[in-house]
Amino acid sequence: MSWLPCGVYHENYKQDHRWWQTKFVWGKMIFLFLFVYFLFPRFAGLYWIGVANIIGYTVLSALGVQLLIGYCGQITLGHAAFIAVGAYVSAICMLMFHLPYVVSLLVAALVAGIWSVLFGLPSAKVKGFYLIMTTMAAQFITVDFILTQYVSRIGGRGVAFSLPPGTIKIGPWVIDNDVEVYYLMVILVTLCTLALANLLRSRVGRAWIAIRDNDIAAEALGVNIVKYKLLAFFVAGVFGGVAGAFWVSNLAALSPEHFMWSWSLWLVGVILIGGVGSIHGVFFGSMFMVLVLEALKFAIAPLAPTFPQLQMKFLFLKEAAFGLAICLFLMYEPNGMAYRWWQIKNYFNLWPFSY
């Protein structure tokens, strides 16, 4: 919630509920739209488009985590499992049943949602630390056992899940290079963000927020908490499935190593840095994680001749930097980057009386 400038008078609820209420916000949004859909893919190089694809994948993956942790209070440490289910289901649909990409994306989202509900069932009885354990169990059972031992061996190891270029197409639109993947990513991110944002201000979203704030009070108010918790798991799984099905388009071959437990932890870190309980936070967190690590890569490049270890072990350096970033954020900005953004916006909205 931010303050509106003087002279904005709402006469009915329709005006009051509008997303973009002032001309300035409209202009900002139109500029954002133009930037994301036209300017960026036209003028940024291929390298930065690849970086943007990773950011988009992180956003899509973290939306579900944000919904579960930030809006419904169900802490999950196994979201990579649902992303993996989405990726595998969509790959199977395309490669074995020769379904179109859009259909397989929807099937993948549905299956990932149902799979997520299955592991969300204990949330009816447990919460807090015990719930973290069951979601972790989802990760290990799904990725380390079912996918590694059975699914990825269908049709011989590594054969069935290599995606030849040109497999992924929507009608006549073939998605086979980074720019096409970028457009697909932007469309999916837009749709998912709109869906989640609108869901959160409906009856369902208010029920989730009530459960997050105090589930017993929510139950006393007549919210069916089991139903809404499972619905939260379902929707989060659907977003995870969409993320997985999107990531298939960026990969030459699918393997369980893309969806390890560390990726689940990474996603939780993304929303901690971005801000828990805010959709802006998902975007800020994803951009921070990806761009800071890119910056780190550039920063150590001049050091490479003297310390070759730095570049060789960059993966580990990356993880250490990630851990440090989370620690610093939890200590100095526990509300995340979204809160800082809110403060900056309000500083200008209330200027010159901003104190």
Place this chain on the structure above:
Amino acid sequence: MIGQVYLWSFVAAIVLLVAFVSFFKYTRWGLSMQACADDEMAALSLGVSAKFVYAMAWAIAFMAAGVGGTLLGNINGLNISVGYLGLLVLPAVVLGGLNSVPGAIVGGIIIGVLQNLSGAYLDQYFPGGVKEIAPFAFMVIILLFLPYGLWGWERIERV
């Protein structure tokens, strides 16, 4: 014939367990730690320094883990994947119930037995890594029926 390493590790584990239980039950520090776990506010108002208790809890937990690592390293030898054993500890603790030392012991035994039994019996039906996964699968099923494990504190929540 049981190897000497196993025997002495077992004895050391028993001694440390007794030390742990008596620490929690009879010493001032152990009691203040339990008080903080139960209700931090009430403990603070009774003069327990929560800051000190938390710092001490971390220190003691890591000391215990260090001792466990020493015993395990004597038996299995060392490799980098010892860290994953830490994940296996969690189902044991959850099964026994948090905040219960006997729960941790019994949970550890049950999880260990279940793991090896399922490795032996279930492996023919689900070849692959059933053994690594079984503790987590059992934990999910157990949590569905016993939300607080065997002897965890059942919290009565008020709004």
